[in-house]
Amino acid sequence: MNSENxxxxxxxxxxxxxxxxxxxxxxGIHSSLEAGRKVLSHGGSALDAVEAAIVVLEEDxxxxxxxxxxxxxxxxxxxxxxxxxxxxxxxxxxxxVERIKNPIRLARKLLESSSHMMLTGAGAELFAQExxxxxxxxxxLIIERERTAWLRCREGNHESEFHxxxxxxxxxxxxxxxxxxxxxxxxxxxxxxxxxxxxxxSPLIGCGCYAxxxxxxxxxxxxxxxxxxxxxxxxxxxLLRTGASAAAAATESVQLLARRTQSTGGLILIDxxxxxxxxxxxxxxxxxxxxxxxxxxVLPE
Numbered sequence: 181m182n183s184e185n186x187x188x189x190x191x192x193x194x195x196x197x198x199x200x201x202x203x204x205x206x207x208g209i210h211s212s213l214e215a216g217r218k219v220l221s222h223g224g225s226a227l228d229a230v231e232a233a234i235v236v237l238e239e240d241x242x243x244x245x246x247x248x249x250x251x252x253x254x255x256x257x258x259x260x261x262x263x264x265x266x267x268x269x270x271x272x273x274x275x276x277v278e279r280i281k282n283p284i285r286l287a288r289k290l291l292e293s294s295s296h297m298m299l300t301g302a303g304a305e306l307f308a309q310e311x312x313x314x315x316x317x318x319x320x321l322i323i324e325r326e327r328t329a330w331l332r333c334r335e336g337n338h339e340s341e342f343h344x345x346x347x348x349x350x351x352x353x354x355x356x357x358x359x360x361x362x363x364x365x366x367x368x369x370x371x372x373x374x375x376x377x378x379x380x381x382s383p384l385i386g387c388g389c390y391a392x393x394x395x396x397x398x399x400x401x402x403x404x405x406x407x408x409x410x411x412x413x414x415x416x417x418x419l420l421r422t423g424a425s426a427a428a429a430a431t432e433s434v435q436l437l438a439r440r441t442q443s444t445g446g447l448i449l450i451d452x453x454x455x456x457x458x459x460x461x462x463x464x465x466x467x468x469x470x471x472x473x474x475x476x477x478v479l480p481e
Contacts (some may be wrong), residue, residue, distance in 0.1 A: 182454075182470045185205035186212060186220040187356040190233050190457040192243045192466035194401045194446030201242065202480055205466035208240040209478050213468050216355060222377060224361035226355040227288065229264055234261075234284040234365050237351035241323055243466075244349025248323045249369020251330040254302055254376050257321040259369055260383040261287045262298075266362035266391035273298040273383040279305050281313040284367045286313055289384075298383065324374075333373050352389065352399025356454045361364050364397035364413075371404070380404025386414035389432050395421040396429070402437070402445015402462070409441050416449055426450070428458035434459045 189281065190212045192205055220226075222444040238246025249257045261283035272285050272291030273306035289311050290299060299307050305315060318320035350368040366384040381404040382388035388404070390413035391397035398413040407413075412433050419429035430449055437445050438461050446460025448467055456469040470480035 181465045182472050183357045183476050184221060184474055185457055187454040188215065188216045188220060188229060188233065188353070188452060189248065189448045189469035190237070190353040190467060191399065191401055191446070191448045191458070192237055192351050194444070194460040194465035195349060196460040196462065197464040197466060198259055205480070206241040206478050208237060208242045209466055209468040210334040210476060211240070212236040212353065212477050213478070216353060217470060219369065220357055223272030223358060224363045226357040226462045229355040229357065230353045230363045230365040231284055231288050232264060234351060234367050235282050238282050238284060241325070242386065244369045245350050245351040246283070247321050247365040247371070248326060248374035249251035249321060249461040250349070250374070251322065251326050252370070252376050252378070255330055256318055256376070257323070258376070259283045259367070260379060261365070261367035262383040262389045263287045263291055263365035263376065264363060264385065264389055264391040264397070264398050266393040267292065269392065271297050271385050273299040273381045273385065273391070274304040275383045276377055277301065277304045278318045280283060280308060281311070281316050281328055284365055287365070289313060291346065299384065300379070305481060317350070329372065336465065346465035350388070351388050352401065352448060353449045354399050354448055354456070356450050361393050362393055362450060362452065363399040364391040364398045364399050368458055379468060381407035383411070384408065386411045388413060390414045390417050392417050393452065396426070396449055398447055400445060400447045401465070406441035407445055410436050412447060416447060420449070420451050426455040430457040430459035434461050437461070451479065
């Protein structure tokens with residue numbers, strides 16, 4: 181835990197981040213940390229901090245979440261998000277939404293205002309309208325970079341290079357507030373050229389995200405279908421529950437992913453004492469956290 185008695189760690193996805201994209205990734209992670217720290221330093225809750233940190237990443241076109249996300253097979257953006265409260269074990273998740281700029285905000289509203297845990301597609305968008313969350317035109321989520329990449333994939337075989345090596349992007353945040361409460365959240369645009377309606381690990385409780393006050397909180401990133409197979413977020417929390425350190429739980433969970441699925445990914449977490457950790461088996465992962473002295477550690481460097 182840092183000197184201000186709260187903890188925060190955020191990520192922008194584990195993938196083959198090229199050198200040319202490092203500066204933008206670092207800038208986005210830094211801005212996300214700033215937003216989360218502002219909430220926490222003013223006595224805000226872990227849920228508030230996670231939401232604020234992820235909103236920044238959803239609005240940054242560097243990352244595959246919110247505006248600038250990958251297009252699906254039909255040339256549309258479909259977004260997924262989840263946020264979870266470690267104290268109550270309540271979560272709110274939305275999936276395959278096309279008219280929501282900040283799906284993490286809608287997920288938070290669902291957590292607080294509904295007995296349901298997950299809504300998808302048109303149902304999620306109807307809930308947004310009835311809850312006072314404005315809808316956007318689907319075209320507002322599409323940027324030229326991703327439209328061009330989608331067109332290149334349609335003209336030939338799909339290649340990750342069309343997306344600057346960005347195949348499995350996701351963003352997430354985990355926080356512990358000054359009262360010791362934990363929360364985690366994850367948001368994504370999913371994989372490029374995915375089948376319409378495809379939902380990966382990100383909005384699934386225990387897969388892309390999990391938080392339990394008895395152990396810790398986690399946000400994952402990587403190949404969704406593989407992460408689902410090992411329920412990676414819950415696996416990491418279970419390791420914390422057995423007494424593993426934050427670093428060991430992060431490392432062992434990604435090793436489990438690699439061993440059992442031969443796939444790639446990463447995660448961030450905070451244990452119940454406030455210690456942050458991260459691990460990944462991709463060439464790079466964009467992430468950052470608040471150091472003990474209150475400064476930011478942002479990677480890749």
